Amino acid sequence: MNQDKFHPFLPQPRFLWFLILSYCMVMVLANWFDARLIRVFFLNTDAGTLIFPLTYLLSDLITEIYGYQQARRAIWCGFLFNSIFILYAQIVIHFTSPDYAVINNNKFDELLAMNIRIVIASALSYLCAEPLNSFIMAKLKIYFSGHQLALRFVSSTFIASAVDSGIFGMIAFYGIVDNKNLLLLIVTMWLLKVIIEVIFLPISLYLTRKLKEIERLDIYDIKTHFTLFSLQVDYTKKDNRYLSRH
Secondary structure, three states: OOHHHHHHHOOOOOOHHHHHHHHHHHHHHHHHOOOOEEEEOOEEEEOHHHHOHHHHHHHHHHHHHHOHHHHHHHHHHHHHHHHHHHHHHHHHOOOOOOHHHHHHHHHHHHHHOOOHHHHHHHHHHHHHHHHHHHHHHHHHHHHOOOOOHHHHHHHHHHHHHHHHHHHHHHHHHEOOEOHHHHHHHHHHHHHHHHHHHHHOHHHHHHHHHHHHHHHOOOEOOOOOOOOOOOOOOOOOHHHEHHHHHO
8 A cells, every 4th residue: 555545544643753853863963972982870881872762762652653664764764864964974074174273173073083883883783773672662562452561662672772782882892892891881881771761661651642642543563564674654544543442
């Protein structure tokens, strides 16, 4: 079913655009700060870890309310805009500086000159973990018949963030950080993402319930083909369980 036949059957989403926009913005910010290692109390991690869990929160909201197919679009939008950000940064730093701005521009260039390992690590971990997070959310929703929302939020983040932290940490820092500290770094990134997800859980649950009421949408991915390499959205009225319950 093509997209023109999709819209008449379902309520028009009012806030989906804002969730996707926020998702992309958080993704760019998280990747920008990935290269900066920080200490949080007694834990060492990268600065991107503190904001990155918000991508899971946002993708969980999109998957739960609007469906995996819309979350898949958000994932590709995030990847696209982050790639544009990185590419443009690398172009900018190779422009010649005016004589009076060499010192300031050199400092700026140092910030933008991202290590190629960080870029590759970020891209691969993103393309593995983000679709996995939405996939788990969609499948658990079907398995629990829409119940156990808190468990589904935490479970998807628990698994996907482990994959994300492992892939990113190994590619970005293997050989740079000794094995013991690298393992601690990966575990710390993982635990912080899960902890932040749990801290924001009350907000996630509230937003989910409120948005379902506003949007009158509660999509189940019963017939969805869970491939990442598609932008098709072909939900029908039967996929929206909100209408059948109200």
